[in-house]
Amino acid sequence: MKRIGVFVCHCGINIAETVDVKRVAEEALKMDGVAYAQDYIYMCSEPGQALVREKIKEEKLDAVIIAACSPNLHESTFRTAAEEAGLNPWQCEIANIREQCSWVHSDREKATSKAINIVGTIVQKTRLNESLEPIPVSITKKALVIGGGIAGIQAALDIADSGYKVILVEKESSIGGHMAQLSETFPTLDCSQCILTPKMVAAGKHPNIELMTYSEIEEVSGYVGNFKVRIRRKAAFVDWSKCNGCGLCMEKCPSKVSSVFDRELAKHGAIYVPFPQAVPNKPVIDKDSCIYFKSGKCRLCEKVCEIGAIDFEQEDRFVEEEVGAIITATGFETLPVADLAEYGAGDVPDVIDGLAFERLLSASGPTVGEVRRPSDGTIPKEIVFVQCAGSRDPERYKPYCSKICCMYTTKHALLYKHRVHDGQPYIFYIDIRTGGKGYEEFYHNAEEEEGIIYLRGKVAKIFRDGDKTVVWGTDTLTGRNIEIAADLVVLATAMIPKDSTAELVKKLRIQTGPNGFLSEAHPKLRPVESINSGFYIAGAAQGPKDIPETVAQASAAACKVISLFSRDHLEQDPAIAWVDEDLCGSCRICISVCPYDAREFDEEKGIVIVNEALCEGCGSCVAACACGATQQRNLSDSQIKSMVTASLGGG
Amino acid sequence: MAKIAYYPGCALNERSSHLDRSARDATVRLGFELDELDTWTCCGAVPPVSEERVMNLIAPSRILKDVRDSGRDILITICDFCYNTLKRTNYSIKSDEITRKRVNAFLADDTPERDYLEKDDSLWEDYAGEVKVIHLMEYLRDELGYDKITESLRRSLNGLKIAPYYGCVMLRPQNEIQLDDPENPSIIEDFVTALGAQSVAYPYRTECCGSYLSVSSPEASTRLCYRILTSARNNGADAIVVSCPLCFYNLDSRQKAISEAYSDFTPVPIFYFTQLLSVALGVEFGRQGFEKHYVDVTPVLDRIGINTGLGGVE
Numbered sequence: 001m002k003r004i005g006v007f008v009c010h011c012g013i014n015i016a017e018t019v020d021v022k023r024v025a026e027e028a029l030k031m032d033g034v035a036y037a038q039d040y041i042y043m044c045s046e047p048g049q050a051l052v053r054e055k056i057k058e059e060k061l062d063a064v065i066i067a068a069c070s071p072n073l074h075e076s077t078f079r080t081a082a083e084e085a086g087l088n089p090w091q092c093e094i095a096n097i098r099e100q101c102s103w104v105h106s107d108r109e110k111a112t113s114k115a116i117n118i119v120g121t122i123v124q125k126t127r128l129n130e131s132l133e134p135i136p137v138s139i140t141k142k143a144l145v146i147g148g149g150i151a152g153i154q155a156a157l158d159i160a161d162s163g164y165k166v167i168l169v170e171k172e173s174s175i176g177g178h179m180a181q182l183s184e185t186f187p188t189l190d191c192s193q194c195i196l197t198p199k200m201v202a203a204g205k206h207p208n209i210e211l212m213t214y215s216e217i218e219e220v221s222g223y224v225g226n227f228k229v230r231i232r233r234k235a236a237f238v239d240w241s242k243c244n245g246c247g248l249c250m251e252k253c254p255s256k257v258s259s260v261f262d263r264e265l266a267k268h269g270a271i272y273v274p275f276p277q278a279v280p281n282k283p284v285i286d287k288d289s290c291i292y293f294k295s296g297k298c299r300l301c302e303k304v305c306e307i308g309a310i311d312f313e314q315e316d317r318f319v320e321e322e323v324g325a326i327i328t329a330t331g332f333e334t335l336p337v338a339d340l341a342e343y344g345a346g347d348v349p350d351v352i353d354g355l356a357f358e359r360l361l362s363a364s365g366p367t368v369g370e371v372r373r374p375s376d377g378t379i380p381k382e383i384v385f386v387q388c389a390g391s392r393d394p395e396r397y398k399p400y401c402s403k404i405c406c407m408y409t410t411k412h413a414l415l416y417k418h419r420v421h422d423g424q425p426y427i428f429y430i431d432i433r434t435g436g437k438g439y440e441e442f443y444h445n446a447e448e449e450e451g452i453i454y455l456r457g458k459v460a461k462i463f464r465d466g467d468k469t470v471v472w473g474t475d476t477l478t479g480r481n482i483e484i485a486a487d488l489v490v491l492a493t494a495m496i497p498k499d500s501t502a503e504l505v506k507k508l509r510i511q512t513g514p515n516g517f518l519s520e521a522h523p524k525l526r527p528v529e530s531i532n533s534g535f536y537i538a539g540a541a542q543g544p545k546d547i548p549e550t551v552a553q554a555s556a557a558a559c560k561v562i563s564l565f566s567r568d569h570l571e572q573d574p575a576i577a578w579v580d581e582d583l584c585g586s587c588r589i590c591i592s593v594c595p596y597d598a599r600e601f602d603e604e605k606g607i608v609i610v611n612e613a614l615c616e617g618c619g620s621c622v623a624a625c626a627c628g629a630t631q632q633r634n635l636s637d638s639q640i641k642s643m644v645t646a647s648l649g650g651g
Numbered sequence: 652m653a654k655i656a657y658y659p660g661c662a663l664n665e666r667s668s669h670l671d672r673s674a675r676d677a678t679v680r681l682g683f684e685l686d687e688l689d690t691w692t693c694c695g696a697v698p699p700v701s702e703e704r705v706m707n708l709i710a711p712s713r714i715l716k717d718v719r720d721s722g723r724d725i726l727i728t729i730c731d732f733c734y735n736t737l738k739r740t741n742y743s744i745k746s747d748e749i750t751r752k753r754v755n756a757f758l759a760d761d762t763p764e765r766d767y768l769e770k771d772d773s774l775w776e777d778y779a780g781e782v783k784v785i786h787l788m789e790y791l792r793d794e795l796g797y798d799k800i801t802e803s804l805r806r807s808l809n810g811l812k813i814a815p816y817y818g819c820v821m822l823r824p825q826n827e828i829q830l831d832d833p834e835n836p837s838i839i840e841d842f843v844t845a846l847g848a849q850s851v852a853y854p855y856r857t858e859c860c861g862s863y864l865s866v867s868s869p870e871a872s873t874r875l876c877y878r879i880l881t882s883a884r885n886n887g888a889d890a891i892v893v894s895c896p897l898c899f900y901n902l903d904s905r906q907k908a909i910s911e912a913y914s915d916f917t918p919v920p921i922f923y924f925t926q927l928l929s930v931a932l933g934v935e936f937g938r939q940g941f942e943k944h945y946v947d948v949t950p951v952l953d954r955i956g957i958n959t960g961l962g963g964v965e
Contacts, residue, residue: 341832341833345835
């Protein structure tokens with residue numbers, strides 16, 4: 001019989017407070033097959049791991065069970081330790097007595113007997129565990145980065161600089177994202193364009209980066225190291241290989257379309273580039289606003305284009321690519337002002353959002369950096385900034401803090417004061433949150449030196465009265481209600497994930513949290529990985545964050561990809577499904593239940609086989625198999641049966 | 652003619668009988684009849700906001716159960732307070748099992764036959780929130796359709812500039828009432844437009860009229876009503892339209908006190924929405940109960956060429 005060692009972790013007081021760990025070890029020692037049992041305060045620490053290694057040798061153990069936290073956290077830690085002591089890693093099992101016991105119970109007596117029971121079931125499993133070898137899988141050393149904002153650009157550059165190929169896919173016709181819209185950036189007030197555009201150019205020119213702008217992900221299949229991606233290259237109706245970017249077509253186009261880039265504060269033609277510093281600097285035709293596409297007449301752009309780059313017949317193309325890792329950096333958008341009913345529901349012209357105000361401040365914006373309000377183009381003398389417009393409001397809008405608004409609103413008020421010296425900015429806030437290097441100092445200076453009036457309270461209502469925009473708010477420090485007849489109101493609207501993200505994550509099969517932001521594998525220790533291997537996340541698609549944090553996360557995600565690519569091959573967990581060929585009745589139910597397309601019918605053998613590279617070991621086919629032909633390694637029917645018996649208190 | 656179960660409530664039975672009568676007159680012309688419940692009690696009015704867990708729900712539950720037991724599944728109310736009370740009670744019963752059990756235990760115990768008969772073989776069926784409580788204006792919008800009203804107009808209200816006033820309880824709390832967006836509603840504006848009149852936008856349409864402060868702190872209500880009326884007037888309104896009897900009381904009767912407190916105040920006539928409907932659908936004058944208003948409404952009708960023959964106006 002196998003000699004099994006059981007090691008019970010206190011996890012500080014996380015487990016020991018609720019579970020009598022000494023008794024768990026005592027009881028474990030009485031179980032069939034258990035040759036050694038011991039508790040220790042931090043089993044994952046070096047002395048803890050040393051204890052495991054030492055006892056494997058001393059006690060001649062054939063297998064070990066670590067009764068501790070979830071296997072998600074430290075299974076690989078302890079399997080490595082076991083391997084170092086000469087055991088096959090699959091002879092090391094975790095009994096989860098933290099997440100599934102101590103953290104969810106308060107009765108010490110009952111929790112202790114449950115912990116003993118959990119250990120008992122794992123002992124049953126371990127007795128029948130086979131020694132396994134990992135399955136080697138090849139890697140395609142090319143990355144896909146989805147989203148061409150600052151996060152995607154940074155990640156692509158870092159991977160490309162280390163010598164690997166990258167495909168950078170962007171939905172719009174130019175990379176740059178929201179950062180390209182910003183005027184100056186907090187807390188140093190360096191111009192956003194000046195620090196971003198060189199990176200855009202670098203990404204556009206890098207020999208290892210293939211830019212696919214005006215493109216969208218259509219389909220993703222495969223697995224870590226070996227993804228197949230189908231990409232839709234949307235019809236631009238301009239042959240970019242011919243276009244020299246002269247811009248004559250855009251000058252002559254008679255259509256007028258509100259510019260999304262300029263937050264509808266300016267117009268461009270139906271053929272346009274979103275902004276002059278675009279990369280690539282090639283125009284696209286917006287089919288919905290083009291006179292030719294609507295009425296069959298015009299084609300003025302075609303006439304003026306001397307090199308014949310306009311192509312009305314162009315259609316969407318599809319390309320297939322193979323990549324080894326995918327970074328999702330799809331960024332954010334902001335809660336539409338139209339959704340904020342109490343703030344005028346988008347019907348008050350001089351109520352705009354923070355991004356629109358960035359365009360008013362930007363030297364390349366529609367007002368060339370002069371602060372002029374949308375309704376009549378006059379310079380506002382009183383501006384009210386409203387923070388938390390839709391954030392920190394669980395009853396009506398978003399429950400979370402959008403994190404960047406305290407800082408950018410202070411920056412807005414400050415830049416406004418620098419442009420309009422006799423102007424008066426007011427800021428309504430709930431709290432001022434300035435965690436970040438140099439942030440508090442920036443706010444402090446603005447508040448003390450720049451004459452900005454900070455009012456602590458929420459704004460209840462905003463409406464238009466003549467040419468004024470009236471703001472009703474409250475100042476909770478004086479307890480008074482406040483009415484300001486402002487010339488312009490700027491709402492710091494909540495950051496939300498891009499609406500296309502929801503559709504994309506379905507194709508990628510990665511997870512999002514309750515507010516639609518991408519989920520990380522571990523909130524502290526694995527912040528740039530998705531739980532599904534081979535997928536990485538970066539930037540505001542994961543949650544509200546500012547530029548420094550976005551860039552740091554993008555580089556971290558790139559680093560994870562580079563470390564993946566630095567290996568010769570990947571190792572796939574062998575604890576997956578296998579088929580007893582004599583028993584398979586080829587009913588193919590397993591094919592229909594497999595969520596990973598890992599089951600396929602083998603014409604020659606006449607049975608259904610397992611694609612070991614695709615199988616994730618979920619067990620669906622094992623449960624579905626009518627004749628018991630499909631079994632899971634180290635979770636066989638006999639193992640499960642003896643585990644159930646043990647958990648019900650039987651021997 | 653279709654008959655729809657109708658709960659008038661105390662105000663419509665007495666002080667606001669003109670709201671009740673104009674509603675009955677108008678709906679008949681639109682092809683359905685408000686069928687008053689055979690027996691009904693007070694809805695409870697304020698209790699939905701009380702901390703009490705059962706007693707506040709008994710009166711409205713009894714009314715709702717009676718409607719269900721009579722085989723009907725829709726109940727129309729007009730008073731905003733009755734609407735709020737009945738709808739929120741129904742919501743609690745429907746969404747909270749404990750409330751449902753408590754209320755039904757009380758109702759069952761309260762049934763006279765079950766107390767007096769030794770052997771009770773009548774089947775008891777718990778009331779589980781089966782009845783849909785609908786505001787008359789909601790019925791007009793969603794069931795009948797505002798365009799049906801427009802088709803049935805007999806008098807044109809074109810030229811009449813009306814400021815809708817929502818008050819508080821018609822729209823709140825949103826998750827329970829779900830009639831319209833409480834911050835940016837449009838149900839009354841659309842109603843006014845359907846009548847051929849022009850609706851006036853002004854910021855105070857969802858601000859408080861003072862509600863029951865009218866009793867405990869009348870000067871507070873006077874101040875609030877002054878702001879509402881003046882804002883409507885300054886934005887060009889000829890009149891204000893409401894559906895709540897308490898809003899009507901505060902906005903109309905209180906204009907006497909407002910005139911005394913604020914020298915710059917100009918009175919604004921107040922209509923119930925059913926009165927405008929009754930006028931527009933051609934019901935004979937005299938039935939709208941305009942004589943019950945503190946501020947005479949006939950001059951503004953006269954100005955757009957509707958001669959009521961009332962109030963000394965030719």
